[in-house]
Amino acid sequence: MRHSREHALSEDRSKDPNDQQRGDGLSRRSFLSRGAAAAVTLPSMAAFLEACSKKDTTGGTVGTGPAPTATFSVASPENPVKWPIFDDNKPIASGLTPEQNATLNVYTYVDYFDKGAIKSFEKKYQKYNVKVTLTTFEDTTEAIGKIRTGGVQADIYNPSYDQIGKMVTAKLVQPINHDYIPNIANVWPTYTNPFYDQEWQYTTPYVLYGTGIAWRADLVSEDIAAMSNPYDIFWNAKYEKKMSVLDDYRTCMGMVLLRNNLSVNTYKAEDLDLVHKQLSLLNQTTKPKVNVTDYTDVPTKIVSICQAWAGDAVNMVSYMPQGQSPDVLRYWSPTGNENMTDNDLLVLLKESKAPVMAHLLLNHMLDYEVSIGTFSFTGYQPPQNKITPEELVSSQFIPKNLASAVVLQKDWESGQHLLELPPDVDSQWQAVWQQFKAGA
Amino acid sequence: MSVGSQRSRWIWPGFALPGVLWLAFLFLIPLYVVLCLAFGTLDPIFRSPVPEWNPLQWDTTQVAFVFSHIFGDDGIFGPAIVRTVVFVLLASAGCLLISYPVAYFVCRFGGRRKGLLLALLIAPFWISYMMRMLAWVNLLQTDGWVNKALSAGGIFPVHVSWLDGRPSTVIMGLTYGYVPYMILPLYAGLDRIEPSLIEAARDLGGSRWSTFRQVTLPMSKPAVIAGLLLVTLPMVGDYFTNDLLSGSPSTSMYGNLINNAILVPAQVGQGATFLIIMFIVLLIPMIYYVRATARAEGDTV
Numbered sequence: 076m077r078h079s080r081e082h083a084l085s086e087d088r089s090k091d092p093n094d095q096q097r098g099d100g101l102s103r104r105s106f107l108s109r110g111a112a113a114a115v116t117l118p119s120m121a122a123f124l125e126a127c128s129k130k131d132t133t134g135g136t137v138g139t140g141p142a143p144t145a146t147f148s149v150a151s152p153e154n155p156v157k158w159p160i161f162d163d164n165k166p167i168a169s170g171l172t173p174e175q176n177a178t179l180n181v182y183t184y185v186d187y188f189d190k191g192a193i194k195s196f197e198k199k200y201q202k203y204n205v206k207v208t209l210t211t212f213e214d215t216t217e218a219i220g221k222i223r224t225g226g227v228q229a230d231i232y233n234p235s236y237d238q239i240g241k242m243v244t245a246k247l248v249q250p251i252n253h254d255y256i257p258n259i260a261n262v263w264p265t266y267t268n269p270f271y272d273q274e275w276q277y278t279t280p281y282v283l284y285g286t287g288i289a290w291r292a293d294l295v296s297e298d299i300a301a302m303s304n305p306y307d308i309f310w311n312a313k314y315e316k317k318m319s320v321l322d323d324y325r326t327c328m329g330m331v332l333l334r335n336n337l338s339v340n341t342y343k344a345e346d347l348d349l350v351h352k353q354l355s356l357l358n359q360t361t362k363p364k365v366n367v368t369d370y371t372d373v374p375t376k377i378v379s380i381c382q383a384w385a386g387d388a389v390n391m392v393s394y395m396p397q398g399q400s401p402d403v404l405r406y407w408s409p410t411g412n413e414n415m416t417d418n419d420l421l422v423l424l425k426e427s428k429a430p431v432m433a434h435l436l437l438n439h440m441l442d443y444e445v446s447i448g449t450f451s452f453t454g455y456q457p458p459q460n461k462i463t464p465e466e467l468v469s470s471q472f473i474p475k476n477l478a479s480a481v482v483l484q485k486d487w488e489s490g491q492h493l494l495e496l497p498p499d500v501d502s503q504w505q506a507v508w509q510q511f512k513a514g515a
Numbered sequence: 516m517s518v519g520s521q522r523s524r525w526i527w528p529g530f531a532l533p534g535v536l537w538l539a540f541l542f543l544i545p546l547y548v549v550l551c552l553a554f555g556t557l558d559p560i561f562r563s564p565v566p567e568w569n570p571l572q573w574d575t576t577q578v579a580f581v582f583s584h585i586f587g588d589d590g591i592f593g594p595a596i597v598r599t600v601v602f603v604l605l606a607s608a609g610c611l612l613i614s615y616p617v618a619y620f621v622c623r624f625g626g627r628r629k630g631l632l633l634a635l636l637i638a639p640f641w642i643s644y645m646m647r648m649l650a651w652v653n654l655l656q657t658d659g660w661v662n663k664a665l666s667a668g669g670i671f672p673v674h675v676s677w678l679d680g681r682p683s684t685v686i687m688g689l690t691y692g693y694v695p696y697m698i699l700p701l702y703a704g705l706d707r708i709e710p711s712l713i714e715a716a717r718d719l720g721g722s723r724w725s726t727f728r729q730v731t732l733p734m735s736k737p738a739v740i741a742g743l744l745l746v747t748l749p750m751v752g753d754y755f756t757n758d759l760l761s762g763s764p765s766t767s768m769y770g771n772l773i774n775n776a777i778l779v780p781a782q783v784g785q786g787a788t789f790l791i792i793m794f795i796v797l798l799i800p801m802i803y804y805v806r807a808t809a810r811a812e813g814d815t816v
Contacts, residue, residue, distance in 0.1 A: 214778075216780045316680050316681075316763070317679065358764055363763065364679075364762035365762060366758070368762075376658065498562060501562075501781070505781065511764060512771070512775050513591050513767050513771075514765050515590070515593070
């Protein structure tokens with residue numbers, strides 16, 4: 076699992092063959108997006124749990140039985156959710172002294188947490204002799220399982236939106252005391268009241284990821300960004316076996332839906348049938364690779380065009396072979412409602428033994444300089460107010476030709492988010508994807 | 516019966532205990548877990564697989580789904596299975612074609628350097644399979660050394676995109692990756708053939724070719740079968756080679772079906788079903804090998 080967030084912009088790491096391996100297989104984004112972007116609303120959670128109290132044997136496949144969807148609803152921009160704060164799980168009091176000799180454990184993806192941020196945090200609070208350790212997971216399913224069973228004792232965790240409702244209800248996370256996190260002022264105001272956690276009671280934002288198309292201008296004659304429907308390029312037989320799509324069912328199928336001006340969270344069988352047909356056609360016409368190594372495949376000319384997360388496009392720069400200019404790289408993503416942008420989160424786990432210090436670490440991660448370090452390390456952009464395409468280009472953080480890979484607040488606010496799907500709908504999606512990946 | 520004889524009665528079977536424990540803990544119990552996952556259910560909240568430990572309560576939904584989607588109009592898994600059979604047969608044949616002459620050469624003409632040659636032959640084992648495949652990714656890139664070598668230093672420009680999802684690249688990768696597994700049993704089998712038998716055949720007027728065909732080849736048959744088994748069995752479940760050297764659904768193999776399924780929590784039961792099917796199918800050549808070996812030993816006796 077894995078993908079370009081695991082590839083820092085350092086030269087040394089870009090030459091490490093292990094990086095390529097780490098880039099292979101299932102991505103963090105896969106799981107992030109598999110669950111994607113939402114949560115079960117609390118009013119319906121009790122009913123949902125009740126509905127689910129019987130064993131579900133749907134198997135996650137089409138036509139394998141009814142799923143408990145009657146009371147299932149998801150958080151969305153149109154249906155924002157404010158999670159409850161339980162009497163036995165309240166935020167810590169304000170003004171507490173940070174714990175002495177604490178060791179904070181951050182449970183995160185491999186290479187997803189900048190070690191520079193850890194060093195600066197330990198230095199900042201050295202009078203408290205704080206240490207920060209990292210424990211990593213491959214996917215959030217594995218992570219949740221270990222948190223639930225106590226297999227991993229951590230203070231801070233990197234969930235996806237869809238896990239928030241489940242974690243709040245199961246009291247795996249603790250609410251945040253905002254007094255300890257003044258740096259929230261550094262990030263887009265929308266994150267003080269995001270749809271998936273109204274009034275940011277349990278979450279702070281981490282990094283953003285938009286989705287679009289990356290290509291090499293020296294190998295692709297078309298100006299993809301200027302095409303009436305840029306996604307059509309994936310069905311252009313001229314580029315047979317010269318392209319890749321992301322190995323993430325929500326993101327890739329979402330691309331097909333966007334191509335047809337449909338919702339990326341569709342429940343409609345006819346929409347999924349259309350996706351199925353167009354993916355089959357894709358397999359026949361251009362035979363794309365399905366992977367998450369586009370950030371190396373484009374620089375090394377294994378493919379000329381790819382579906383890419385914005386962070387992948389940024390990371391491509393550091394993977395360009397010696398002597399080749401990144402000026403040939405291009406990135407396009409749609410704007411407005413056709414944009415597909417999401418973000419990762421940080422939460423404080425209920426079992427934290429040093430909750431005050433953990434709050435301080437959450438605050439530290441929202442610091443501008445620390446966030447820039449995170450951006451540099453992961454390639455993914457924190458939603459900092461000060462980060463703009465102009466500023467990143469002028470500071471030579473990214474080349475001008477990739478300025479379009481910077482995610483804007485308006486894109487996040489107006490774009491579509493990959494929301495959690497009810498189990499039976501999700502099974503339908505998975506079945507289409509399974510067939511596509513089987514090469515049938 | 517004396518105490519000493521009673522004790523000695525248990526000593527020799529006792530030597531089998533570690534093997535029995537090994538088999539129980541690392542094969543039988545995991546196999547049962549796989550079965551329980553295949554016939555299990557899903558966690559209603561987290562959509563993760565829940566194994567059903569009681570066989571009386573096994574649910575057949577996932578197993579039935581897989582079987583109903585192998586062939587026919589809904590046969591979404593059929594193409595990958597057919598592809599796997601073709602790839603594995605071709606790659607196994609490739610392994611045999613490469614390994615047999617190499618092993619034969621080392622046995623017959625290695626002389627005092629047999630040990631050294633053998634060590635060189637197993638050298639690839641010192642590097643992990645994953646690393647060897649990663650090395651191929653670099654070699655096979657459009658600007659990689661393979662194209663540079665084929666272009667004879669740039670005289671004949673070659674721009675073959677080896678990594679663009681070609682079945683031939685996957686088959687090559689499988690062949691390369693598993694060749695050492697075949698060389699070793701072939702070497703062991705060929706080395707056991709008495710040189711005097713071959714000399715006798717030649718003395719009786721057999722040509723080199725007829726001696727090879729009528730003496731060496733039949734006598735090395737068990738080693739060939741063992742070698743084929745050693746490479747075929749892991750190839751069937753291999754997904755990594757295809758992922759790395761192709762990455763295209765058009766070359767998806769059976770191992771990819773398993774891998775894709777187990778990475779989706781709600782489809783883990785299907786992944787377990789694929790594993791069980793593979794286990795049953797692969798038992799057939801294993802049984803054949805055991806019977807062939809027993810028959811050969813009977814003939815020898």
